[in-house]
Amino acid sequence: MGYVIRPVRADEWEQLKELRLAALADPVARVAFNETFQEAVGRPDELWRQRAARSDEGDTVVTFIGEAADGTWGGMVVVLVETDEGAPQTHVVGVYVRPGHRGTGLAQELLRAAVEWSWGLAEPVVARVRLRVHEENARAEAFYRRLGFTATGRTMADPKDPAAGEREMALRRG
Template sequence: MAYVIRPVKAEEWRRLRELRLAALADPVARVAFNETLEEAAGRPDELWQRRAACSEEGVAPLTFIGEAADGRWGGMVVVLVETGEEVPQTHLVGVYVRPEHRGAGLARELFRAALGWSWELTEPVVERARLWVHEENGRAAAFYRALGFVETGRTGADPKDPAALEREMVLTRE
């Protein structure tokens, strides 16, 4: 299946909200996201409007979506910019592909767009992209490794379950 990968447009904020809520309702969401469905559903419309507007303006947080030929959104990835770390970097979050779109290469296309945007930044010039993956999300970790991400050895507690760990993975700009 072919997808158009693009940033969300400001007027599409309701669709962005719907996709995020669908992601959080997915059974794997308990390990893939730090936010709960209830938290996201309670967020005001202004938050979703602001997120969509940032994406259309091409500034972080920027949400890329994969749009199928029938207009349905198959998945997304959000890119944040972090300048307070060792090196300027982007942080990829909110990665989600709807079950019926999995296995079609959409996740790879979304990452290609997010990383391409990251490497094109001029202020700041980004040296690496990072993400966190839950220790129970082996499928996602394997996908990230296939893209070239490596574990840094840094871990953090899952905000929803302090007994569980998330592992940092990075991809350094070539």
């Protein structure tokens, strides 16, 4: 199954909202996202419009989607620029692939787009791409390792459950 990997456009906020809500309703959302379905479903449409518009501008945050030949969105990834932690970096969040699109290579294509966007920034020049993975999400951690991400040793509490932890992984610019 082939996909067109591209940024979300400003006028696609409703599709973005639907995909994000589908992600948060997925059984693995507990260990994959810091936001809950209950939090997101109540957010005003203006927030979704803003998220889509920011992605369309593409200078500090972009949401990439994988669009199948029939026009459906199979998955997404969000990548945002961070400059407040020393050397400029990007942070990958919101990685999601719909169940019917898993195992197709879409997740790898989405992550590749996020990393290429990060390395392609003229300003700021990004030193690394980072992400966080829940300690119970071994499948995601193994996937990120296959793509070259390594554990940084940095951990933090899960914002939804302080008894659980998340590990930071990063890919350094070569």
